[in-house]
Amino acid sequence: MSAEAVQAAAARPAEATGDRPLRIALLTYKGNPFCGGQGVYVRHLSRELAGLGHSVEVIGAQPYPVLDGADASRTGAGEVSLTELPSLDLYRQPDPFRTPGRDEYRDWIDALEVGTMWTGGFPEPLTFSLRARRHLAARRGDFDVVHDNQTLGYGLLGDLGAPLVTTIHHPITVDRQLDLAAADGWKRRASVRRWYGFTRMQKRVARRLPSVLTVSGSSAQEITDHLGVRQDRIHVVHIGADTDLFSPDPAVPEVPGRIVTTSSADVPLKGLIHLVEALAKVRTENPEAHLVVVGKRADDGPVAAAIERYGLGSAIEFVKGISDAELVDLVRGAQVACVPSLYEGFSLPAAEAMATGTPLLATTGGAIPEVAGPDGETCLAVPPGDAGALAAGLNRLLGDADLRRRLGAAGRERVLARFTWRQAAIGTAERYREAIARQAERRPQTARPAAVPAAEPAARA
Numbered sequence: 001m002s003a004e005a006v007q008a009a010a011a012r013p014a015e016a017t018g019d020r021p022l023r024i025a026l027l028t029y030k031g032n033p034f035c036g037g038q039g040v041y042v043r044h045l046s047r048e049l050a051g052l053g054h055s056v057e058v059i060g061a062q063p064y065p066v067l068d069g070a071d072a073s074r075t076g077a078g079e080v081s082l083t084e085l086p087s088l089d090l091y092r093q094p095d096p097f098r099t100p101g102r103d104e105y106r107d108w109i110d111a112l113e114v115g116t117m118w119t120g121g122f123p124e125p126l127t128f129s130l131r132a133r134r135h136l137a138a139r140r141g142d143f144d145v146v147h148d149n150q151t152l153g154y155g156l157l158g159d160l161g162a163p164l165v166t167t168i169h170h171p172i173t174v175d176r177q178l179d180l181a182a183a184d185g186w187k188r189r190a191s192v193r194r195w196y197g198f199t200r201m202q203k204r205v206a207r208r209l210p211s212v213l214t215v216s217g218s219s220a221q222e223i224t225d226h227l228g229v230r231q232d233r234i235h236v237v238h239i240g241a242d243t244d245l246f247s248p249d250p251a252v253p254e255v256p257g258r259i260v261t262t263s264s265a266d267v268p269l270k271g272l273i274h275l276v277e278a279l280a281k282v283r284t285e286n287p288e289a290h291l292v293v294v295g296k297r298a299d300d301g302p303v304a305a306a307i308e309r310y311g312l313g314s315a316i317e318f319v320k321g322i323s324d325a326e327l328v329d330l331v332r333g334a335q336v337a338c339v340p341s342l343y344e345g346f347s348l349p350a351a352e353a354m355a356t357g358t359p360l361l362a363t364t365g366g367a368i369p370e371v372a373g374p375d376g377e378t379c380l381a382v383p384p385g386d387a388g389a390l391a392a393g394l395n396r397l398l399g400d401a402d403l404r405r406r407l408g409a410a411g412r413e414r415v416l417a418r419f420t421w422r423q424a425a426i427g428t429a430e431r432y433r434e435a436i437a438r439q440a441e442r443r444p445q446t447a448r449p450a451a452v453p454a455a456e457p458a459a460r461a
Contacts, residue, residue: 021053021078022432023142025162028058028149029087029128031065037169037348038149043067044242048425050078057143058082059135061128062089085131087124090117120194126201129153136160145432152202163435165428167213168206170345170366171226173199175269178342182268182302203227211435213428215239215346216367222345237427239346240419241355245328248357248412252332257288259394260334260358262349263341266301271340271363271384273303278340278390280310286398290315292330294322294349331356335404336397339368342384347371351419354378354411359404361393371419378410 026046032039046056047068053076058065060082067080088100088110100114109130116123133155136146140161148156148166156164176196183189206212206227212234214220220234259279263270275291282289297318298304307316319330331337337353343366344350350371353360362372365384375381380397382389397404 019433021055021076022144022429022436024049024054024056024432025136025143025146026056026058026149027128027132027146027151027156028060028065029124029151029153030063031058031060031149032063037346039063039065040348041167041169041239042149044421045239045425045428046080047071048421049429050080051422052078052425052429054078054429056080059085059132061085061087061124061131062092083135085128085135087127087131088113090114090123120191121197122195123198125151125153125198126155127153129155132156133160136162145436147428147432152205154201154205157205157208163211163439164209165211165213165431165435166206166209167215168219168223168227169215170219170343171199171222172196172202173226174222174343174345174366175267178268209233210438211235211431213237213431216370218367218370219345222366235431237424237431238419239348239351239424240421241348241351241415243355243416243420245324246331246352246355247328248408249329249332252329254335255333256335257286257290257398258292258334259289259336259338259398260292260294260331260353261338261340262294264295266298266303269341269343271342271365273306274385274387275338275340275390276303276306276310276312276316277387278394279315280312281387281391282394282398283312283315285395289394289398291317292334293318294320294327294330296320328356331358334358336361336394338390338394339363339372340384340390341365341368344368344371350379351415354408355415357408357412359397359407360411361390361397363390373411373414377407378414379407 026042028038028042030038031042042058042065046058049056051071055078058067064084065082067082069080071077088104090098090113097117105111109127113123113127129151143162146160146162146164148164150168152166176199179192180189183192206229209229210233212223212229214223214234214236215238217236220236223229223234224231261275263272272293279289279291293316295318307313331353337358337360339347339350339362341347341363345367347368350360350362350368360372360379362368362379362381363384364381369381372379372381380393382393
């Protein structure tokens with residue numbers, strides 16, 4: 001669907017197109033928006049789909065999704081509901097990697113989940129897919145389409161009672177490569193390989209999917225290169241920022257020297273260690289410079305060691321669990337928003353920062369340039385993994401108020417024109433209808449459903 005078609009369709013509800021509203025099952029094995037981009041995707045996409053008149057039932061496991069209802073002012077707005085499909089929640093805080101009590105086990109899927117964890121693997125994509133398959137089998141006829149949010153588990157192969165559309169934000173094999181590159185010693189590398197053992201299943205499942213959505217052209221190419229999915233089965237539907245929430249507010253004062261980023265401390269892909277090194281350089285010229293990280297502080301590891309080595313304990317603050325309003329004001333008050341990632345499949349933090357009018361410094365890793373735009377026009381762009389380039393960009397922005405104002409205004413205009421959740425929902429619904437029509441055409445010739453492969457044994461290094 002072209003950008004022009006999306007924008008034209010955005011002005012009218014689903015009923016005006018002559019298409020009836022859809023009943024959508026949206027699956028997410030990890031749906032809390034504070035746990036990452038997948039949860040943000042489910043929250044905003046479900047709301048906007050309902051705003052188009054569709055009924056969306058989110059089926060998710062812990063940490064459960066946070067959902068918003070459709071805008072009641074929209075004529076013909078649909079509903080958003082949550083169905084909890086609980087796992088054993090083995091990674092919950094404050095007792096991650098816990099061993100469940102005997103009375104917590106319900107069936108063989110629970111045993112598989114615990115056994116995979118005990119042997120160092122990550123079970124949730126497989127076990128959620130098996131529970132979701134069982135749940136959908138008991139509810140045949142309830143949904144027009146099933147939308148999987150990057151579970152890519154064996155349980156989603158075969159007949160689910162409705163056509164399947166799958167979103168792959170980016171291949172997790174990219175994370176695996178970066179984690180292996182950062183691993184110190186053979187024991188750590190073996191542990192990383194075992195943890196990411198589920199990616200072999202995701203490759204096998206992805207190749208058999210009839211319709212894959214992704215969020216950027218960069219991710220589309222990675223899905224072909226890493227997962228072997230044919231290009232003609234991949235459709236780019238850009239996601240976006242909540243531009244009503246993430247918006248400028250002149251009443252929020254700018255904090256001198258504040259740099260804000262969103263990052264998990266020791267996930268190599270996020271590049272936080274390079275930003276820490278850059279901050280140390282910047283503070284030699286600008287002692288006011290300080291960093292606020294939206295994410296969890298690691299007590300040890302490379303980032304913690306770097307903070308200690310450079311004496312930055314008082315110049316870096318980690319914040320976690322803040323409200324949406326607090327997050328927006330934090331970004332609004334920053335002089336610079338920074339995305340130091342080595343790779344991103346889209347980068348919601350970049351789009352959200354730009355939507356507030358806060359000037360952006362970002363790397364060129366993965367799809368970030370698709371979001372952030374041209375260097376010097378809507379952002380400052382630097383190579384990934386280059387602390388010196390990050391430091392130079394920070395110094396330039398912190399020292400030039402006119403540049404900050406120009407980039408901030410241009411960044412917001414770019415997001416409004418290209419990256420909104422309303423546009424994402426329209427493009428996604430178009431793909432749903434294509435999947436439904438394709439299945440209807442095949443129905444007379446439909447063969448027996450494909451068998452679901454048995455669960456794999458422990459992953460090999």
